[in-house]
Amino acid sequence: MSRTGDDAERLGQVEDAISAASRSSDLKITDLRVAVVASNYDYPIIRIDTNQDVYGLGEVRDAGHKESALQFKSMLVGQNPCNVDMIFRAIKRYGNSGREGGGVSGIEIALWDLVGKVYGVPCYQxxxxxxxxxxxxxxxxxxxxxxxxxxxxxxxxxxxxxxxxxxxxxxxxxxxxxxxxxxxxxxxxxxxxxxxxxxxxxxxxxxxxxxxxxxxxxxxxxxxxxxxxxxxxxxxxxxxxxxxxxxxxxxxxxxxxxxxxxxxxxxxxxxxxxxxxxxxxxxxxxxxxxxxxxxxxxxxxxxxxxxxxxxxxxxxxxxxxxxxxxxxxxxxxxxxxxxxxxxxxxxxxxxxxxxxxxxxxxxxxxxxxxxxxxxxxxxxxxxxxxxxxxxxxxxxxxGLGVDLNYAAIEENLRTPDTMFLPTEEWNTPKLGFWRPDDRWRE
Known part of the structure; x- marks a missing residue:
């Protein structure tokens, strides 16, 4: 079926809104890193990286622990971040009340930020x-x-x-x-x-x-x-x-x-x-x-x-x-x-x-x-x-509509020279986790 000029124009507008450096079907999470900012309450800021030129930003609850998010890294790596609900359902069982809900919640935010950047739309949409x-x-x-x-x-x-x-x-x-x-x-x-x-x-x-x-x-x-x-x-x-x-x-x-x-x-x-x-x-x-x-x-x-x-x-x-x-x-x-x-x-x-x-x-x-x-x-x-x-x-x-100012974050770290350092020690799960693709990893 041939497309009319108006159809082609609308399709082009949709494609232009999607990040040119990303194709959602091939998107995979490759890393999860953290920078802890010292404040009235510390801010554990998280960044979820992918195999394409796009990342998502989130945050563990104020005065919470970065480990609340890092514990899920082995479940996230290799997953398509656009499957937000599937990932959320897999990790939410390991969260809890108060600050213990900060890791699950911060990852959810980072995923929506990432998806918003991929499709070129604000998170409220x-x-x-x-x-x-x-x-x-x-x-x-x-x-x-x-x-x-x-x-x-x-x-x-x-x-x-x-x-x-x-x-x-x-x-x-x-x-x-x-x-x-x-x-x-x-x-x-x-x-x-x-x-x-x-x-x-x-x-x-x-x-x-x-x-x-x-x-x-x-x-x-x-x-x-x-x-x-x-x-x-x-x-x-x-x-x-x-x-x-x-x-x-x-x-x-x-x-x-x-x-x-x-x-x-x-x-x-x-x-x-x-x-x-x-x-x-x-x-x-x-x-x-x-x-x-x-x-x-x-x-x-x-x-x-x-x-x-x-x-x-x-x-x-x-x-x-x-x-x-x-x-x-x-x-x-x-x-x-x-x-x-x-x-x-x-x-x-x-x-x-x-x-x-x-x-x-x-x-x-x-x-x-x-x-x-x-x-x-x-x-x-x-x-x-x-x-x-x-x-x-x-x-x-x-996405969220804001990005990182690395210089300001570096100046306000809880511990100097720890901004988004590698987290390979979290690549292997500490316990058996159920992954979203139904594979059990020991």
Whole structure:
């Protein structure tokens, strides 16, 4: 059958969009390398190389370990990276909650970046297209050294001066323990530092909140609201995290209702479905949680129980871009919206931007690098004015839309002279792994 001139022209446009140095059917993964950038949280940046002139960039979750990704190298080498779902299904069984989901999630991002470069399309296109041209940012704001209401107000004013219209600030346990009479009792002595992690869900601290402690929190939130104004959305971090019992969280949340907070983050231990539901049902301020949850499977009971008001996955734990999109879409069925937790480099930041663009129920994306002078320099392709009036434009360039700035990465390595070194020691699996092509390798 002969082609018309219009058909030939359209075919040529499609072929021109595909990387001239790559043919997807012949594409094979040849290597996986890592560079660990020292930051407020280390950034283990990964690069997946192929037998053609194309590579994909990803990132293990902030403060995670590069080995979380390197352990999968023997499963990846020789595979066609365009088979993203098949590879993801093969490796996801070896990930886990929290930082242990970082390797699987970072590889997923790198694969989509690679495929986007091959076909000449932005990553959001693989997620079904975009609902917005710019993504709203909420700025993380660490607690001041001296946690006075005035100091809190100052740091929030500085965030607002950046043009942000959505700001998060910390309410840490020290706010109560440093307030005279803010708590009753004290933690027991001679316990190891990780002891709190092994308490029962919602057990909290043996030191309980007092009216003075609650009043101090009200003073802080009142000062923050006055400094930010009522045209800025505010939310809190470190609100509970298991430091407080469900009863204390509920007791603390009640006097804060008048300040119109967008959410109280992580009121209970991350794995406690019943505890989150108890708090969510009892208070008027929305709750947000989920940054430690891995894959759709761990979000399912929280969503179906409506144990939180706002889903808050971290893309580098929840399974990457497509899995997070599935989580958000499932939550939407139950009337839940989605905000994205994030504290990594510009590489994973742009992965979040693409994912946020494709989520219809999206609220805002966290930015945890606003105080880092070198953060923007780690990549090329990020405009100098990338953050404008609190929004980031969704890029239309192939893949993630950014590339490595090797010089800046070299300057900020955790260990000098370790940028993307060979990783042959990971070519042979440490255990028997099931490969995507159904061959078992010992």
């Amino acid at each position: 693989f997620l079904g297209g975009k609902y917005r041209d710019a993504v709203r940012i909420y700025g993380d704001t660490p607690a001041p050294a001296e946690p006075t209401p005035e100091a809190y107000a100052d740091v929030v004013r500085a965030r607002k001066a950046l043009g942000l219209t959505f700001i998060k600030f910390d309410i840490r346990p020290s706010l109560f323990t440093d307030t005279p009479g803010g708590t009753i009792g004290q933690p027991s002595k001679f316990e190891h530092g990780l002891g709190r992690r092994w308490r029962a869900p919602g057990a909290g601290s043996p030191a309980k909140l007092t009216e003075r402690g609650i009043a101090r929190a009200v003073e802080v939130v009142s000062a923050v609201r006055e400094a930010a104004g009522w045209d800025v959305s505010l939310c809190t971090d470190h609100f509970g995290h298991g430091h407080l019992t469900a009863k204390d969280v509920i007791k603390l949340a009640e006097p804060l209702e008048s300040f119109g907070l967008a959410w109280l983050e992580d009121p209970m231990p991350w794995y406690d479905v019943a505890g989150h539901k108890r708090v969510t049902d009892a208070i008027s301020t929305p709750t947000a949680a989920g940054e430690e949850l891995y894959l759709w499977d761990e979000f399912q009971p929280f969503i179906e129980e409506r144990a939180m008001d706002i889903l808050h996955p971290d893309l580098l734990t929840s399974g990457g871009m497509l899995e997070t999109k599935k989580i958000a879409d499932y939550g939407e069925r139950f009337g839940l919206t989605t905000a994205l937790h994030f504290a990594g480099s510009p590489i994973a930041f742009m992965a979040n931007v693409h994912c946020a663009a494709a989520i219809p129920s999206f609220v805002a994306l966290e930015h945890h690098g606003l105080d880092l002078p070198f953060w923007e320099s780690l990549v090329t392709g990020l405009p100098a004015d990338y953050l404008t009036d609190g929004y980031v434009t969704v890029p239309d360039s192939p």
